[in-house]
Amino acid sequence: MTDASLIGAVPPTLETLRISKGRRRREVLVRWTLLLAALVSVVVSALILWSLFREAWTFITGVVWAETWGQSGWFPRRGIYDIPTIVVPTVIVTAIAMVVAGPIGLGAAVYLSEYARAGVRAWVKPVLEILAGIPSVVLGFFALTWIAPNLVGRIGKPALLTVGLGVLGLYAAVAGFFAWSRLKRYRDGSSDSSALIGVVGAAALLAAMGVGYLFWLLSLLGDFAPARAGSLAAAGIGVGLLTIPLVASVSEDAMAAVPEHLREASAGLGARRMATATKVVVPAAISGIVAAFIVATSRAIGETMVVFMAGGAADAARFTDSPFEGGLTMTAAMASLASGTDSVVGEGLTFQSLYFVGLLLFVITLALNVVAARFVDRVREQY
Amino acid sequence: MTDITADTTVDAGAGATVGAAAGGAAAVGIGAAAAPPATAAPASPAVPAPDAAALGLAGAAEPAPDRHTVFCTRDLNVYYGQFRAVRDVTFDVCQHEITALIGPSGCGKTTVLRCYNRMNDLIDGARVTGTIEYHGLDLYDERVDAVEVRRRIGMVFQKPNPFPKSIYDNVAYGPRVAGQRKGLDEVVEGSLTKAALWDEVKDRLGDSAFGLSGGQQQRLCIARAIAVDPDVLLMDEPCSALDPIATARIEDLMQEIKREYTIVIVTHNMQQAARVSDMTAFFTAEIHSENDTRTGILVECDHTKTIFSNPSDERTENYVTGRFG
Numbered sequence: 035m036t037d038a039s040l041i042g043a044v045p046p047t048l049e050t051l052r053i054s055k056g057r058r059r060r061e062v063l064v065r066w067t068l069l070l071a072a073l074v075s076v077v078v079s080a081l082i083l084w085s086l087f088r089e090a091w092t093f094i095t096g097v098v099w100a101e102t103w104g105q106s107g108w109f110p111r112r113g114i115y116d117i118p119t120i121v122v123p124t125v126i127v128t129a130i131a132m133v134v135a136g137p138i139g140l141g142a143a144v145y146l147s148e149y150a151r152a153g154v155r156a157w158v159k160p161v162l163e164i165l166a167g168i169p170s171v172v173l174g175f176f177a178l179t180w181i182a183p184n185l186v187g188r189i190g191k192p193a194l195l196t197v198g199l200g201v202l203g204l205y206a207a208v209a210g211f212f213a214w215s216r217l218k219r220y221r222d223g224s225s226d227s228s229a230l231i232g233v234v235g236a237a238a239l240l241a242a243m244g245v246g247y248l249f250w251l252l253s254l255l256g257d258f259a260p261a262r263a264g265s266l267a268a269a270g271i272g273v274g275l276l277t278i279p280l281v282a283s284v285s286e287d288a289m290a291a292v293p294e295h296l297r298e299a300s301a302g303l304g305a306r307r308m309a310t311a312t313k314v315v316v317p318a319a320i321s322g323i324v325a326a327f328i329v330a331t332s333r334a335i336g337e338t339m340v341v342f343m344a345g346g347a348a349d350a351a352r353f354t355d356s357p358f359e360g361g362l363t364m365t366a367a368m369a370s371l372a373s374g375t376d377s378v379v380g381e382g383l384t385f386q387s388l389y390f391v392g393l394l395l396f397v398i399t400l401a402l403n404v405v406a407a408r409f410v411d412r413v414r415e416q417y
Numbered sequence: 418m419t420d421i422t423a424d425t426t427v428d429a430g431a432g433a434t435v436g437a438a439a440g441g442a443a444a445v446g447i448g449a450a451a452a453p454p455a456t457a458a459p460a461s462p463a464v465p466a467p468d469a470a471a472l473g474l475a476g477a478a479e480p481a482p483d484r485h486t487v488f489c490t491r492d493l494n495v496y497y498g499q500f501r502a503v504r505d506v507t508f509d510v511c512q513h514e515i516t517a518l519i520g521p522s523g524c525g526k527t528t529v530l531r532c533y534n535r536m537n538d539l540i541d542g543a544r545v546t547g548t549i550e551y552h553g554l555d556l557y558d559e560r561v562d563a564v565e566v567r568r569r570i571g572m573v574f575q576k577p578n579p580f581p582k583s584i585y586d587n588v589a590y591g592p593r594v595a596g597q598r599k600g601l602d603e604v605v606e607g608s609l610t611k612a613a614l615w616d617e618v619k620d621r622l623g624d625s626a627f628g629l630s631g632g633q634q635q636r637l638c639i640a641r642a643i644a645v646d647p648d649v650l651l652m653d654e655p656c657s658a659l660d661p662i663a664t665a666r667i668e669d670l671m672q673e674i675k676r677e678y679t680i681v682i683v684t685h686n687m688q689q690a691a692r693v694s695d696m697t698a699f700f701t702a703e704i705h706s707e708n709d710t711r712t713g714i715l716v717e718c719d720h721t722k723t724i725f726s727n728p729s730d731e732r733t734e735n736y737v738t739g740r741f742g
Contacts, residue, residue, distance in 0.1 A: 151541050295578040299638070301539060303591035303645060304568030313594065318581055416581055416627075 089389035096383050106353035110384045119353040123266050123361030130270025131334040139281025147289035148311045166279035174343030177272030178264050186267045198251045209240040264346030267357040272340040277330040288322020289315050321410040328406045332399045338365040364391050485512040487679045492547035495528050501712050502528045508718035515680045517690035520700030525713020526683040530651050534570035535563040571642035575654040577634035579626035584618050587626045591645035612640035632663025652682040668693050697724040699733045
């Protein structure tokens with residue numbers, strides 16, 4: 035036998051360096067096991083997508099569009115699948131959720147990363163993350179029994195007016211700034227006239243959207259009658275509460291990663307904390323912050339239990355664009371179809387509509403991610 | 418030659434008092450160099466030589482009235498939590514002069530520097546005792562707004578730290594956060610010109626500041642600091658991340674701008690302190706063996722020439738001749 039201390043002194047032979055058969059077999063086994071683990075997740079994702087597409091395609095080709103078109107309601111049992119009836123509530127719930135979660139989450143993140151002392155942060159952040167662990171069933175129940183009667187029922191109208199006009203103002207400011215900076219760049223001669231046509235087109239579209247929004251807001255204020263039980267607004271606020279920790283936590287991580295020397299440089303120039311936060315830290319952390327909003331929006335779109343419980347509709351619904359009425363979101367519609375009184379599992383076209391809605395959700399989330407990635411590329415300040 | 422000897426004797430006396438009991442002795446030491454700034458620092462400050470010495474002697478009898486104290490530091494102590502980082506520092510900084518703070522690592526130079534624009538306020542648990550008077554006003558008076566202080570007392574950091582923005586936006590940052598909206602172009606051009614960077618960047622003001630070399634970035638940081646038209650510039654080892662050529666440019670620049678500003682510079686590089694500064698404060702650290710911490714103390718503050726040729730304290734001599742430790 036070779037003495038360990040003599041290895042190196044003795045010139046090697048093939049016998050001392052040879053790999054044992056058992057060892058070689060084990061290496062191969064480990065390799066293939068790990069590959070299998072990696073493949074399972076890929077294959078499962080691919081299979082899900084494929085079945086989604088296949089069943090959705092059956093629905094798209096099989097549904098009698100002439101019957102569904104022009105109807106305003108989602109009544110799967112009667113073969114009426116009006117897509118806007120489930121898309122518009124989804125948009126409303128998501129928008130309300132982001133109006134709640136965006137400012138509160140970002141504010142919490144700025145506080146934690148720029149204002150809070152280390153001791154405060156050490157206990158606030160874990161508490162925030164515990165909040166993220168609250169089961170959505172609990173929040174759904176809370177939304178139905180407390181938010182709906184107390185918040186939406188009592189202060190729904192003034193709150194809608196304030197928040198609605200605030201959102202409109204913010205929208206106008208952002209769109210106006212965008213158009214103005216583009217126009218200025220055009221006047222400086224750094225972009226050509228073909229770009230201007232695009233800008234004018236985009237500006238017209240943005241303006242039209244703004245006007246449409248204003249009319250919608252006014253129509254809501256005209257016939258305000260909050261639903262006694264669940265409503266889209268209650269569900270939206272509930273979903274918003276659910277996503278606050280997500281926005282706060284991910285944004286805070288991004289802001290905490292901004293190097294301290296940039297904050298010192300800013301403070302040394304006589305900037306107050308808020309100026310440092312808005313002009314240095316947030317621009318430097320923008321990709322992480324946008325990511326936080328995207329993840330939160332995706333979560334809000336996909337949230338099921340809260341909207342199912344507090345959204346004020348199940349199984350079927352008439353079309354509504356009012357957050358104060360009950361409505362059926364895409365996820366709630368799917369949940370209704372798949373379970374409960376209206377269970378339709380394996381029941382032909384109605385069953386396949388489930389897949390179609392799922393595909394629609396998937397496409398919306400994907401589009402959101404693509405748009406956000408392009409936005410981040412444009413505004414990011416890389417440090 | 419006799420002049421120099423005489424001068425150093427006088428200064429050595431003053432310096433010794435500073436080292437021993439601190440107090441107002443530093444002011445006497447400063448008074449001894451009663452020359453107008455331009456004379457006190459000729460083109461090549463490494464050899465301030467006889468005329469300054471002669472003037473210094475003359476001033477020793479009666480301090481010249483035109484030498485204005487900017488920072489009057491008395492018994493300054495800085496604590497980080499329980500830990501005392503700096504103990505009983507007393508010295509003065511005069512207008513339109515370059516005051517260098519030198520000493521080994523961990524001797525509190527940077528801590529002292531950061532007291533002058535209340536940068537230590539940003540650190541949790543930092544606490545300051547003693548007084549720093551800025552043109553006769555107590556900087557740490559509770560009615561004083563640290564942000565207003567920092568607008569008058571700018572800072573250049575060890576590592577060039579431009580914002581991830583364009584060159585233009587970097588320089589315009591200070592005026593913008595102070596609320597200025599008009600005339601930014603002039604401010605940017607003027608500041609970059611003063612920082613000797615204008616010719617190199619005037620055609621690419623919209624480019625990212627990160628595209629500049631290290632030396633250019635540091636001059637950009639100086640331009641950014643002087644864009645708010647401060648009274649004092651604090652520089653924390655501004656050349657330690659730069660090569661010798663970039664360092665030389667920054668040193669020339671300091672000589673240029675000291676006519677308008679008062680400069681306090683922390684440096685590890687003794688040659689740099691000898692080349693650029695008018696006054697030098699030598700710090701060292703007391704090592705507490707029981708808990709392995711260090712507390713910075715000021716050994717002496719005197720004319721740079723005196724510190725480097727004939728310091729009053731043995732520790733200073735050991736340090737400047739490289740025999741430290």
